[in-house]
Amino acid sequence: MSKEETVIPKLIPVFRQYGYEGTSLSMLAKATGLGKASLYHHFPQGKEGMATAVMNYIANSFSQAVLQPLNNSDKPDKKIHQMCRGLKEFYNDGKNNCFLAIMSFGEAQSLFGELVKQQLQLWLDTLEKVLIEAGIEPEQAELRSQAAIMEIQGALILVRILNDTAPFERAIANLPEKLFRVPIA
């Protein structure tokens, strides 16, 4: 395990709580226990490099916790169920801010916007494929995938503002039904 890989997890909560512009090198130095110069030894691109490393690290965690269950060979409803478990873990029951959302505005948007978009699109596409596999028509599958991710993102915001994880837990609990429910008309 390289040194960077031991440092990155310590960078994560800082960026996650304060955003890209709200995070300073001093905060990162304190969080890692390293001097600012030492951080530059490991991340020659400085703050931007650390944020990039954190994004990749998180993309990996996300892929493992959320996407991988969707790509295995279980039945669709079990895949979704496993994704929900992964989501609860990944977002720490709603207490974690979403990195994609955090990195999608301000200065971070111009730096990481394209990467963020790709990550979100990957999630959307993976989810959509599972719904199609479950027999839902393609246009509906796309709409429902978007609606699901919308709900999760919105839930994370409500949790943050209201300081109450209930909205997130409800959103996760309702996800399978929302994704699979037969249309009314």
Added chain:
Amino acid sequence: MSKEETVIPKLIPVFRQYGYEGTSLSMLAKATGLGKASLYHHFPQGKEGMATAVMNYIANSFSQAVLQPLNNSDKPDKKIHQMCRGLKEFYNDGKNNCFLAIMSFGEAQSLFGELVKQQLQLWLDTLEKVLIEAGIEPEQAELRSQAAIMEIQGALILVRILNDTAPFERAIANLPEKLFRVPIA
């Protein structure tokens, strides 16, 4: 019309795009065409004072565009319909970031978190009352109000990341049905 009230609208887009910590006095000075000292003349509390003024200004706009329709004497479904029109206007068809979401993390959270929470709660309560008036049971009314705001917040994030307003427009279009739909079971 006081000078402050002519200045505040010029501050809004800066805070909205870059967040509290991403916004600098230089940006605000350029956006208003005033020197930093002049800004301090109008807002002795500096950046924090300007952000506060902007929050109050926006709370007012929101109240007028979104909450007021919910408090008039029309029938519930018409109230909701009018709220949706207000939302499209207030969020500029989804192209505007939500201030509450922006001001709910990082340093801004400790400064404005309580105010943000109150604003959101006001919206929730107002919406809930309309649903109850429409005959929906109180617990359901609360859940659906939360779900509605969740969806709007999530939609705004998707719009931002995907650079496509379609998710927001769909979310608004589906709102009335989601709020009023009779339960399946």
Added chain:
DNA sequence: TTTTTTGTACCGAACGTTCGGTTGACAAGT
């Protein structure tokens, strides 16, 4: 084996820049 070299990790101090905030003087409005 001992010495020398190389390389990695690290840090204290300082860099130039920008930050949020202040001062004092000038101009406009009353």
Added chain:
DNA sequence: ACTTGTCAACCGAACGTTCGGTACAAAAAA
């Protein structure tokens, strides 16, 4: 004349970043 609004110039502090150099261990040379 007096208040109000404005600005250029400036302040100390913090920013992200870089530099010079130390500590130490592994590799190479003697």
